[in-house]
Amino acid sequence: MTRGVAGSVEAVFREERGRLLATLVGQFGDLDLAEEVASDAVAAALERWPVDGVPGRPGAWLLTTARRKAVDRLRRDKAYAARIAVLQAEADRNDPVVRPTDDGDVPDERLRLFFTCCHPALPSEAQVALTLRCLAGLSTPEVARAFLVPAATMAQRIVRAKRKIKGARIPFRVPEADELPARLPGVLRVVYAIFTEGYAASAGPELVRGDLADEAIRLARILHRLLPQEREVTGLLALMLLVDARREARTGPDGQLVLLDEQDRSRWNRAFIEEGRSLVVTALRGGPPGPYALQAAIAAVHDEAADVATTDWPQVVALYDVLADVAPxxxxxxxxxxxxxxxxxxxxxxxxxxxxxxxxxxxxxxxxxxxxxxxxxxxxxxxxxxxxxxxxxxxxxxxxxxxxxxxxxxxxxxx
CATH class of the missing domain: 1.25.40.10 (Tetratricopeptide repeat domain)
Incomplete structure (x- = not known):
């Protein structure tokens, strides 16, 4: 197999993993089965694509193949099939209405998977691990590196979390409108925790874990497309873009820390800053601002200044005053x-x-x-x-x- 084809499969699978798993869990009601047949589909792609070429819609090819693999497994195991049918019936009762999205190519199932991975019945570290594993597409060893624990330890955590989902019958569904205000902050907290660990690693030889920061921003973009009307989702995406815009200037040639007052601001990502500023305006409109929108506004003040001396510090303090009232x-x-x-x-x-x-x-x-x-x-x-x-x-x-x-x-x- 050529390196190019293998790279294509890996790139497609990382991009499509959350979509693929969510669709399979939505159809079969079982996260373990979904992960297994998704892996089988990738193995089939590695076998077929070098011969047939990469298909025009690789994500659809993977989904079709994974569905066939799942049906084959269920046919061979009638007891497993019966249990899946019960789980699916329960899921249907819990969430009979499919919430529409503004973008037809982004399925609601990914939103359901977000809330499943971030269910409050799961420990916070398990929420982050499952989100990285299922929605960001990181492998178990990659998730383990993010937590600085052995891969075997992380594998056990993920297994326990999935058992908890099964045992507690945690539903694969989007919370109802009256539940969303209570549940959404947990989802945002998980995504932001991934970003903060990437932006300023808690331990290790590197200041920045760019892979984690990138995945968190990608997850926030998915959430923003799925919930464009939620101002705090917009605020979180704005905050991460405005902070991550400084990434390249935060370290010197030898990886040493460069503080804000010494950074070369010409190295800041102007595209991220402009996008983030536009999102901040949206996040601050339509009612009292939330904590992510306020933090994004503070980041925008820093990004707009030519240097530390000309930063509007009175405005920064005023924004912190509001933030201290909203989220002390x-x-x-x-x-x-x-x-x-x-x-x-x-x-x-x-x-x-x-x-x-x-x-x-x-x-x-x-x-x-x-x-x-x-x-x-x-x-x-x-x-x-x-x-x-x-x-x-x-x-x-x-x-x-x-x-x-x-x-x-x-x-x-x-x-």
Whole structure:
């Protein structure tokens, strides 16, 4: 088999996996069966496409082949077929109405799969793992690398999650309109968790996991096409685009961390910035803004500025004030304190950060002592800054961030 054909199968399968699995689960009501026959279809493609050529509609070819494989399996196993029929009947009762979409080539089944993977009955880590596995198309070893755990451990987690779906009879359906406000934030939280791990890896030798950030943006685009009327879906996509636009400028030639005030803004992705700004406008219209829309608005202010000095810090602080009312959290308070320091000076920001030092929710969060260290350094309080940098070094997991903190600690230690 040629490398080109194999690459074509892999590219098609990664792009079509969520669509393929969702359609198969919708028809047969079983995630394990769907995954097995999808893999069988890919194996058939690897065998047939080098001979027959890549079909004009490869996704349709895979779906047709997978359906035939599923029917063959069910014919051979009548007990399995009977159980699938019961599950399908239950699914039909739970979700008798198919929700229409604005784009006919994007099936509702993918939206159902989103809510199945992100069901609140599943542990949060299982929600992220299943979303990466089923909708982003990552293999189990790839998901394991994202979590920095052995592949066998991740395989067990995914198996347990799928057993939970079966055992708890978690329905494969889109929540009703009155359920959506309660369920959608969980889906968005999972997608954003994937993005944040990609944008700033919690551990490992690299600052950015571009594969995870790219998959999260792709998932957000799918959600936006399926739920274009949901403003927080729009806000999340805008936020990720506006933040990811800075990706190339966040690291130097040797992979070292480059902070916002030192970044070469000509390397920022202008297409992402323009798209994100347009989406922010939509997300902020039509009622009180949600937390993702507000965070996207803050990111837009940063992306619009020529440099840190000319950033509209009063507007950033004002947006954080609103965000703190809408979705209060210690991380929001920390980010607001940093913005206050840029607006009013390091002493004002340090006072706010010191008030957060006793918040147990920030224990082990290296950015709090790192932010304190930076403000102490700017105030000339070098011994205290060194101590704060060392506190941050005790809990940081990411290699480039650790190297940056070590350099700063050495500078303040040397006086």
């Amino acid at each position: 959290s210690p991380v929001v308070a920390l980010n607001r304190a940093v913005a206050v320091a840029m607006r009013d000076g390091p002493a004002a920001g340090l006072e706010l950060l010191d008030a957060l030092a006793t918040d147990e929710r920030l224990r082990g969060y290296h950015l709090l002592p790192a932010a304190r260290a930076d403000l102490l350094r700017r105030l000339g309080r070098r011994a205290e800054a060194t101590a704060a940098y060392e506190e941050a070094l005790a809990v940081v997991g990411n290699g480039p961030e650790r190297a940056y903190l070590e350099r700063r600690a050495e500078e303040t230690r040397g006086g």
